[in-house]
Amino acid sequence: MRVDPDEQRKRRAELSAERRARKRKERIAIVRAHLPALGIDPTSESGQRVLQRLEYLEGERN
Secondary structure (H helix, E strand, C coil), X not given: XXXXXXXXXXHHXXXXXXXXXXXXXXXXXXHHHHCHHHCCCCCCHXXXXXXHHHHHHHHHHC
16 A cells, blocks of 8 residues: 555644644743743743743744
8 A cells, every 4th residue: 555645745744843843842941941040030021021022933933
């Protein structure tokens, strides 16, 4: 039984997108965990702005 090349390409693209999304979430979680060490409260307004900007930049990157 042969695998349709288009199906295979589509599946690889889905896996790649999932991997990119997972890596993006990991990077954001790492930054979020280090904000207190930088003197930024992640629950404060400025901390929320930092996280929103990071999410925006991570989205632009992909």
